[in-house]
Amino acid sequence: MLQQLFNDMIKQDVKPFLSKRGFAKKSLNFHKRTESLIYMFNFQKSAGNAADNVMFYVNCGIYAAEFAQIQSRELLTAPQEAECHFRARIGEIVESAPDRFSITPDTNMDDIRETLLSGLEEVIHFYDTMTSARSIVDYYSSGPYLHLAEESFHLLLQSKDVVAAKHYWKSLQEKYGKEKRWSIFENKYSAIFNKYGVEFDER
Structure with a gap:
């Protein structure tokens, strides 16, 4: 039940929101490419999830081809969060965002949606300032x-x-x-x- 709420939020709220801003979805990863950088969001479900509590993290990453070349690594078109050169949890960039989101039977989904989408918007503004390696x-x-x-x-x-x-x-x-x-x-x-x-x- 709670897992379905999470799935619905990703499908009905997060995906349209990020698609409008140029991000393409693959599984629980969203990527946006420019000439030299790839910006991404990763929604990571907690290993400690239970029937009455679904927790997840929002990981933010920027991949730079210039750094990949310095590292003598193959250039990637859809990097995983761990392969990004800039990495942070959403709470490290957005003060008002929690380090970990939690959906319980008592959770007001409108509140969590608002907090999440507002946080994603702020990270995108931050990404706008990160234009190169x-x-x-x-x-x-x-x-x-x-x-x-x-x-x-x-x-x-x-x-x-x-x-x-x-x-x-x-x-x-x-x-x-x-x-x-x-x-x-x-x-x-x-x-x-x-x-x-x-x-x-x-x-």
Whole structure:
């Protein structure tokens, strides 16, 4: 019964909403392609679902062909969420969205629909600001985050933006430099900088 409510919401609400905005559905994945990026939403059902509680997550992803080439991987036309270069749960992008949605016998489906569609709309506005692989680099370097750092250094140094690459390294060093694992990352980053003939003073 509750599973059917979830299925109906995907079919009757989510699919038309995202189709109008250029997303094509395949199973519980929705993709929208541009020349260099693929934007996607993935609806992931929780492993802990029961007859009286259907829970699901909304995963957001952006796949960049430029990063796939840096990683020497085959270019994909319909990537899974785990294969995307930018990855986040909807709640990480939209403050008003829950990390996990839940449908129970007491759930007001109009409320959950409104929250979900409003959240998807906000993510699409966020996607509109992410127009290239460099946008993804800027997002992760602003954190700064370790995720995708190696690929980001390659992209920055290939485009000869040495200033941004050094700033990203320094920010990561300040955030993670006291952790035992930092030396592993530092060695990897040094090798990338050396590849492009760029020296970096680690002190």
